[in-house]
Amino acid sequence: xxxxxxxxxxxxxxxxxxxxxxxxxxxxxxxxxxxxxxxxxxxxxxxxxxxxxxxxxxxxxxxxxxxxxxxxxxxxxxxxxxxxxxxxxxxxxxxxxxxxxxxxxxxxxxxxxxxxxxxxxxxxxxxxxxxxxxxxxxxxxxxxxxxxxxxxxxxxxxxxxxxxxxxxxxxxxxxxxxxxxxxxxxxxxxxxxxxxxxxxxxxxxxxxxxxxxxxxxxxxxxxxxxxxxxxxxxxxxxxxxxxxxxxxxxxxxxxxxxxxxxxxxxxxxxxxxxxxx
Numbered sequence: 001x002x003x004x005x006x007x008x009x010x011x012x013x014x015x016x017x018x019x020x021x022x023x024x025x026x027x028x029x030x031x032x033x034x035x036x037x038x039x040x041x042x043x044x045x046x047x048x049x050x051x052x053x054x055x056x057x058x059x060x061x062x063x064x065x066x067x068x069x070x071x072x073x074x075x076x077x078x079x080x081x082x083x084x085x086x087x088x089x090x091x092x093x094x095x096x097x098x099x100x101x102x103x104x105x106x107x108x109x110x111x112x113x114x115x116x117x118x119x120x121x122x123x124x125x126x127x128x129x130x131x132x133x134x135x136x137x138x139x140x141x142x143x144x145x146x147x148x149x150x151x152x153x154x155x156x157x158x159x160x161x162x163x164x165x166x167x168x169x170x171x172x173x174x175x176x177x178x179x180x181x182x183x184x185x186x187x188x189x190x191x192x193x194x195x196x197x198x199x200x201x202x203x204x205x206x207x208x209x210x211x212x213x214x215x216x217x218x219x220x221x222x223x224x225x226x227x228x229x230x231x232x233x234x235x236x237x238x239x240x241x242x243x244x245x246x247x248x249x250x251x252x253x254x255x256x257x258x259x260x261x262x263x264x265x266x267x268x269x270x271x272x273x274x275x276x277x
Contacts, residue, residue: 059125063089158265
């Protein structure tokens, strides 16, 4: 009789989170993040944000959704677990003379009481948490019954989803950790938010850069996951990654020779927690 096989080792989510935090703190994500501002504006419209509502931006980075909500006269709290990014968001809010409360916070352990917010937002942020179930549970917990959760998540088949697949082929992710791009699928969202009504709409964000060289310069220097990937690879693998990115950019480019225009699909998601009967 064969001995029962040992259960697979569980990933060290704490160590993975610490490594992720270092990754997002490297470079300067705000340089890329500010180009995504239109996504935060669209998401605030999708959740039908109202003036005076209490709003939490989770894993808000340099504050795109935070500022969009503040422009609509909401009472906004912006959070992230990278203090440097919150400082970028704070500087932007001050420059726009928008009152915002900023607080360093982990998306998997939000330091707020149950039902504290009318609206909870995250644009390309919470999807990168290693413990997806915990992060979703925390967003549900701090959102009041009858409130709304608004998400913008890259899809697996869009440009950023394909980019992360390319990175994963050269630097495999830790075993047992689910892909962030799953947040860009309705099936996964239904599993993460089973006690909620979910409306998911495919959207396109166009990355607009002068050329593939320009895109590579910006992302290799400032975008944490790409920045760290190039640092971790030897020269031959760096060349392989650069060639793969160039091929991907060339395949998707819609600029017709006048600048680089790369459409990237994401899901714009509105989640309505069901009220207890």
